Amino acid sequence: MEFEKVREEDVLKLLEERKFADVRDLLKDMEPIDIAELLEEMPEEKLPLLFRILPKEMAADTFVEMDSDMQEYLIQTFSDKELKEVMEDMYLDDTVDMIEEMPANVVRRILKHTSPEMRIKINGILQYPKDSAGSMMTTEYVDLRKDMTVQDAFTRIRRTGVDKETIYTCYVVNNNRMLLGMVSVKDLLLHNYDDVIEDIMEPNVIYATTLEDQEHVAEQFSKYDFIALPVVDMEQRLVGIITVDDAMDVMEQEATEDIEKMAAIMPTEKPYMKTSVFETYKKRIPWLLLLMISATFTSMIIKHYEAALATAAILSAYIPMLMDTGGNAGGQVSVTVIRALSLHDIEYSDVPAIIWKELRVALCCGGTLAAANFVKLLVFDRLSLTVAAIICLTLISTVIVAKIIGCTLPILAKRVGFDPAVMASPFITTIVDAVSLMIYFRIATAMMPGLGG
Amino acid sequence: MEFEKVREEDVLKLLEERKFADVRDLLKDMEPIDIAELLEEMPEEKLPLLFRILPKEMAADTFVEMDSDMQEYLIQTFSDKELKEVMEDMYLDDTVDMIEEMPANVVRRILKHTSPEMRIKINGILQYPKDSAGSMMTTEYVDLRKDMTVQDAFTRIRRTGVDKETIYTCYVVNNNRMLLGMVSVKDLLLHNYDDVIEDIMEPNVIYATTLEDQEHVAEQFSKYDFIALPVVDMEQRLVGIITVDDAMDVMEQEATEDIEKMAAIMPTEKPYMKTSVFETYKKRIPWLLLLMISATFTSMIIKHYEAALATAAILSAYIPMLMDTGGNAGGQVSVTVIRALSLHDIEYSDVPAIIWKELRVALCCGGTLAAANFVKLLVFDRLSLTVAAIICLTLISTVIVAKIIGCTLPILAKRVGFDPAVMASPFITTIVDAVSLMIYFRIATAMMPGLGG
Known part of the structure; x- marks a missing residue:
């Protein structure tokens, strides 16, 4: 349940009448992302004014939630003092995310107005590869020493906690910043003030390394229900933490990428409405071209049987139906298997069980489709028994072939190190088309000896 | 970075040698889900023994992470006392999730061994519709009163917090349990012990209502970066909270459902390997049948032009390529639009902008494909200029039609209240097939007057 929506017109009207205090009242109870x-x-042109009207403590939080075009526009209207204030109120990981989207001149201006130690931290995170744990993390976390008491820990949290994105998981490090353990604020609250951290900390901490892939990091969150995960460097020193909200964003982004790949699109990171026509074209044309060229095989097969088709032109009327059904049957299983692979529900050792299962599903599906089609072909299309039988036998065979190819190809792709998601329906459709046409003409020439071929 | 994997063989060997203490040592540092x-x-048959070997405080946590078949098997081997102990250590929402998967006789036994007040709570949650906020929530949360001090709040958290799934967000209620505000443990820690809750609480709380759809709840988490969300009933009384880990599970499940629908499968909740052949069949056959029947139109169109095809059989050789390319082009845009709709990146008012964009993308893609194909048809396939022109003109038209149908159909479906995800590639392929065949034969009969048609 969200609150009643503040309407654009109302805000503009109040701005027009220069009732700035009323605008502030309208906005002050809203969540930053809604603002x-x-x-x-x-x-x-109203943005700089509106931004200045925002209660000061909300300005930075709202700035973080804007898209990068708006951020860039605002930064260009900021005075040096305003820029400095916003930067100081932002969490480090948000600052880095923003900088990654800005043109070089804006980045220079931002870095000029951050403190030297902040600049070092920002540059530190910027050097990690995109999509790595290092690039997702923030360096703002609560660190404790093992000889502190619970009381000391609370004092430290109270003193340093304001600037930390999460304080609920605290990390215990030694003098070399090696990660020794973790303790949650819940543990702290449920122990006595004079208990020692070393006695109550959890020494077996699951952590990420700076170069680990962000997808793997997100999976750890969803598997273990963490709200934060520590990140260590090659020497096992704690360098930052990743929080659950960033993990959720990665999960969403990775699901979108998988969906795009399955639909034969090269993945993008920008939202649809922000992608230009040329960018969209570039992401779609490679697969369209490749798949079009591989459809050459289907033309070759049909040309090979041209004489047969000229004799029994009726056969060509059912090519689209056979091909579509094969494509759909193959798509169903390939997409299921690809999703199961990315959720780690199945592994390579499951292949025999999967093939055996899909074989039985294919027999059931193919049988049902063939039976329904047989009746339709005889009763409505008034075909001869022979032609109807050719079509329905092809239908069953096509569904079986499609299901088997659809389940094995993505797993094999993963096995040899390819991304299984690109082995989805469009790719499998192309293969299934060729195979089903061959089956069709083989069965037809066998059952109608006059056809030749 | 996970820890070194404990191997099944090692555990079985230790069990064989009855070295139970060693088994416990192996398992005690593992996370419950890994166990x-x-x-x-x-x-x-080793499960009951292994479960009894687990350190007592880990047993319930591990039990929660098991699949329902294992849970059912274990419950049947539990003594009444063991069952009671496990139930007492489980969080309410986990207990309810488990009960929903159990057969009636097991449910009866579970309910017999829970306390009367727990039974009332369980039945309360069970009555909410599946996929509603009410069915996701737990009733175990920390509630505060507005006249408490920070010190009082900590005392309350310390006294009652052990059994609560999250203590980091506390909710302020009045005597009628109406939700007045919320305060985070971070706020509590950063204020003085004698500050009063009313002065530091956030009175504008975003909440869910019990009957709200779980998908919408998950979206709130990802939008606002919450770690918990309160749930109120029709009278605005606080009845429970939802935690971020459950929201992540819903996000994952909803992404899977969308992917399944896009591949013409009716969504399932069970993992692939746990679904029986018959269940899989039931989820796949309806769309296969429907799409097969709608492919009747393509047969009708081809039959209508049978005479033309008999004269120029070469035309039929390119039907699969044209249809596949149309299907792929339409699938690319429909899947992109469906995903953007579910991430709320686009709305109904964007339709003109989307169509205008897709029209330009279609011209670029169609042009590239036609040019590449034209060269191939003349040089490699040695077709006449006329036939090559027919095929390439059809190709451009098909891509344009496919892109426009692919972007408008899902948005229109959403507008009239249908699920846009079922308007994905297979459905659009079927429509595009029929349209592209009509275009093909129209262009062919126009450019080759001898064809008739």
Whole structure:
């Protein structure tokens, strides 16, 4: 349940009447992301004014939620003092995310107005590869020593906690910043003030390394129900933490990438409405071209049987139906298997069980489809028994072939190190098309000896 | 980075030698979900023994992570006392999730061994519709009163917090349990012990209502970066909370459902390997049948032009290529639009902008494909200029039609209240097939007057 929506017109009207205090009252109870979304609807020239009206403590939080075009526009209107204030109130990981989207001149201006130690931290995170744990992390976390008491820990949290993105998981390190253990604020609250951290900390900490893939990091969150995960460098020194909200964003982004790959699109990171026509074209044309060229095989097969088709032209009327059904049957299983692979529900050792299962599913599906089609072909299309039998036998065979190819190809792709998601329906459709046409003409020439072929 | 994997054989060997203390040592540092996954690999008859070997405080946590078949098997081997102990250590929402998967006789036995007040709570949650906020929530949360001090709040958390799934967000209620505000443990820690809750609480709380759809709840988590969300009933009384780990599970499940629908499968909740052949068949056959029947149109169109095809049989050789390319082009855009709809990146008002964009993308893609194909048809296939032109003109038209149908159909479906995901590639392929065949034959009969048609 969200609150009643503040309407763009109301804000603009109040701005017109210069009732700035009323605008502030309207906005002050909203969540930062909702303010950012409202501002996105506004005429660009009103943005600097509106941003200055925001209660100071909300300005940075709202800035973080804006898209990068708006951020860039605002930064260009900021005075040096304003820029400095916003930067100081932002969490480090958000600053880094923003900088990654900005043109070089804006980045220079931002870095000029951050403190030297902050600049070092920002540059530290910027050097990690995109999509690595290092690039997702923040260096703002609560660290404790093992000889502290619970009381000491609370004092430290109270003193340093304001600037930390999460304080609920605290990490215990030694003098070399090696990760020794973790203790949650829940543990701290449920122990006595004079208990020693070493006695209550959890020494077996699951952690990420800076170069680990972000997808793997997100999976750890969803598997272990963490709210934060520590990140260590090659020497096992604690360098940062990743919080659950960033893991959720990665999960969403990775699901989108998988969906795009399955639909024969090269993955993008930008939202649909922000991608230009040329960018969209570039992401779609490679697969369209490749799949079009591989459809050459189907033309070759049909040309090979041209004489047969000329004799029994009726056969060509059912090619689309056979091909579509094969494509759909193959797509169903390939997409299921690809999703199961990315959720780690199946592994390579399951292949025999999967093939055996899909074989039985294919027999059931193929049988049902063939039976329904047989009746239709005889009763409605008034075909001869022979032609109907050719079509229905092909249908069963096509479904079986499609299901088997659809389940094995993605797993094999993963086995040899390819991304299984690109082995989805479009790719499998192309293969199944060729195979089903061959089956069709083989069965037809066998059952109608006059056809030749 | 996970820890070194404990191997099944090692555990079985130690069990064989009756070195139970060593087994416990092996398992005690593992995360509950990793123990549950290890147990799944074990022979079933070893489970009760292994479960009893687990350190007592880990037993319930591990039990929660098991799949329902294993849980059912174990419950049947539990003594009444063991069952009671495990139930007492489980969080309420986990207990309810488990009960929902159990056969009636097991449910009766479970309910017999829970306390009367727990039974009332379980039945309360069970009555909410599946996939509603009410069915996701737990009733175990920390509630505060507005006249408490920070010191009082900590006392309350210390006294009652052990059994709560999260203590980091506390909810302020009045005597009628109406939700007045919330305060995070971070706020509590950063304020003085004698500050009063009313002065530091956030009175504008975003909440869910019991009947709200779980998908919408998960979206709130990902939008606002919450770690918990309160759930209120029709009278605005606080009845429970939902935690971020459950929201992540829902996100994952909803992404899987969308992917399944896009591949013309009716969504399942069970993992692939746990679904029986018949269940899989039932989820796949309806769409296969429907799509097969709608492919009747393509047969009708081809039959209508049978005479033309008999004259120029070469035309039929390119039907599969044209249809596949149309299907792929339409699938690319429909899947992109469906995903953008479910991430709320686009709305109904964006339709003109989307169509305009897709029209330009279609011209670029169609042009590239036609040019590449034209060269291939003349040089490699040695077709006449006329036939090559027919095929390439059809190709451009098909790509344009496919892109426009692919972007409008899912948005229109959503507009009239259908699920846009079922309007994905297979459905659009079927429509595009029919349209592209009509275009093909129209262009062919126009450019080759001898064809008739």
